[in-house]
Amino acid sequence: MAKLELRGVVKRFGDVTVCNGVDLDIEAGQMVCLIGASGGGKSTLLRCINLLEPIEDGEIRLDGEDISVPGLDPQGVRARIGMVFQNYNLFPHMTALENVMLAPRRVHRTPRDQLRPAVETLFRRFGLAERMHNYPDQLSGGQQQRVAIVRALAMRPEVMLFDEITSALDPQLVGEVLDVLLQLKQEGMTMVLATHEMGFAREAADKVCFLKAGRIVEQGPPEQLFGTPEHPETQAFLARALK
Amino acid sequence: MARHKTTSAAGMTRRERYDAQQRRRSLIVAASSTAIVLLAIVLLVPMAPGWEKVQKSFFNGAVLAKSFPKLLDAFLINVMIFAWSAPAIAVLGLLIALARDATAPALFPLRIFGAAFTDIFRGVPVILTVYLIGFGIPGLGLPRPWNSPYIWGSLALILTYSAYVAEIFRSGIDSVHHSQRAAALSLGLSDRQVMRDVVLPQAIRNVVPSQMNMLIALQKDVSLLSFIGPVEIFRQAGVFKSLLANFTPYVGAAIIFLAVTIPATRYADHLLARQRKERR
Numbered sequence A: 001m002a003k004l005e006l007r008g009v010v011k012r013f014g015d016v017t018v019c020n021g022v023d024l025d026i027e028a029g030q031m032v033c034l035i036g037a038s039g040g041g042k043s044t045l046l047r048c049i050n051l052l053e054p055i056e057d058g059e060i061r062l063d064g065e066d067i068s069v070p071g072l073d074p075q076g077v078r079a080r081i082g083m084v085f086q087n088y089n090l091f092p093h094m095t096a097l098e099n100v101m102l103a104p105r106r107v108h109r110t111p112r113d114q115l116r117p118a119v120e121t122l123f124r125r126f127g128l129a130e131r132m133h134n135y136p137d138q139l140s141g142g143q144q145q146r147v148a149i150v151r152a153l154a155m156r157p158e159v160m161l162f163d164e165i166t167s168a169l170d171p172q173l174v175g176e177v178l179d180v181l182l183q184l185k186q187e188g189m190t191m192v193l194a195t196h197e198m199g200f201a202r203e204a205a206d207k208v209c210f211l212k213a214g215r216i217v218e219q220g221p222p223e224q225l226f227g228t229p230e231h232p233e234t235q236a237f238l239a240r241a242l243k
Numbered sequence B: 001m002a003r004h005k006t007t008s009a010a011g012m013t014r015r016e017r018y019d020a021q022q023r024r025r026s027l028i029v030a031a032s033s034t035a036i037v038l039l040a041i042v043l044l045v046p047m048a049p050g051w052e053k054v055q056k057s058f059f060n061g062a063v064l065a066k067s068f069p070k071l072l073d074a075f076l077i078n079v080m081i082f083a084w085s086a087p088a089i090a091v092l093g094l095l096i097a098l099a100r101d102a103t104a105p106a107l108f109p110l111r112i113f114g115a116a117f118t119d120i121f122r123g124v125p126v127i128l129t130v131y132l133i134g135f136g137i138p139g140l141g142l143p144r145p146w147n148s149p150y151i152w153g154s155l156a157l158i159l160t161y162s163a164y165v166a167e168i169f170r171s172g173i174d175s176v177h178h179s180q181r182a183a184a185l186s187l188g189l190s191d192r193q194v195m196r197d198v199v200l201p202q203a204i205r206n207v208v209p210s211q212m213n214m215l216i217a218l219q220k221d222v223s224l225l226s227f228i229g230p231v232e233i234f235r236q237a238g239v240f241k242s243l244l245a246n247f248t249p250y251v252g253a254a255i256i257f258l259a260v261t262i263p264a265t266r267y268a269d270h271l272l273a274r275q276r277k278e279r280r
């Protein structure tokens, strides 16, 4: 049984079908990259997994348990699945430290002092020890994004979803954020990434999925998908993306 | 240093020196044109045929000196009414705003109530609400402290202003980007926690300047209570007017109001300007 299983996931916005029957298995400790042209449905798929969007049909299973049952309380699931967004979405009225401690305090009801040591360790681990007491607008994009990752990690999630987390960054800051992902991979975190960083996907992913028009056109290990893509649409996309 | 010789002895760059010079020049122009306009007013207005009469009945120094201390005392009543109404308005306004945005079906009656509340109290002139509540409720024959016009007049102001303040809070809630909500939800926070910890603090901060303007309007509208009894500053000025057969006390009252409202207005504008700069 895979950690996360998608079975025939369908998501519609009105008449527009954004996910059109997605089947995907994500094993524990795997890093899975979703690639594809803009509008292919990568972000929407991640939002569905985190129950930010209800799905119209299909199933999403976490440890074998269907989390997409209509009427299920999404909070418990979201606390187990962390998500990081393209635009960081830090809370601007809180310091980095407060951003990170908010959810564990509210959801797990852990008192501040009890959280503090573990949270400080997280900040140190990602090179943010000096930045704990800064507000988001006093941080660089790369620092903000790393704080956003720490914020999600502080909930001790079992799976992390990353939606193009380097797309809003200046090129020289992309590296520091990708390093964090590699670190997490080493620690055995289960991760799903929507990304335009083909080089990174090729090197670091365990599995790459090419999405187009809400379907997974082709999936496989990176050597295969980047090296010997079978589907003509994958070939066309890669030819353009790797140019 | 000064590789291109653009830095002077005073440590100013060429650009800074130019800017300073420009600033000085515009300051001089602004000051002299203001002086000319003021001079014209001071010289020309007294030449108007009715000026002497107007001066005697509106700008009478002796009357002003005589009435001013009492006017200040009366103004304390305005301040008092303001001081207990403003917090009540903030709380009620926020509650109405939250009620109007409640999504749970069980809270549907609350939504309807919130909508009706804002429609009614924004739709009726303040003075009418003050009359209806201020005369109507004590008219029920309530016993002593409960027939006080202070209570019911304040309530009228609280109800009216809460309706406006609630709408401003709602616009503030709307102004918080939906991605903030998504980020908070993705962490496992409940809708209530998202509202309390993430949306409201930002919403309230965004509307501080607008709410400041509501406070300034409230400070002025406290005078409407004079129509149902309390001898606040406007009423006190009226008493002096009848007593001394002179309008100068009204001017005195206006001066006292301006002494409070102008700094407050300037401050609100300053906050607004700062916020606009931050957004950019």
Ligand SMILES: Nc1ncnc2c1ncn2[C@@H]1O[C@H](COP(=O)(O)OP(=O)(O)OP(=O)(O)O)[C@@H](O)[C@H]1O
Binding pocket: A013, A016, A018, A036, A037, A038, A039, A040, A041, A042, A043, A044, A045, A164, A194
């Ligand atoms: N809330 C929404 N309402 C209506 N349509 C939406 C909504 N969110 C997304 N869509 C549509 O769904 C499609 C897929 O969007 P999505 O953001 O998932 O694509 P993406 O693969 O992440 O693209 P990108 O690489 O640009 O981020 C798009 O056509 C988009 O317009």
Ligand SMILES: [Mg+2]
Binding pocket: A042, A043, A044, A163, A164, A194
């Ligand atoms: Mg996207």
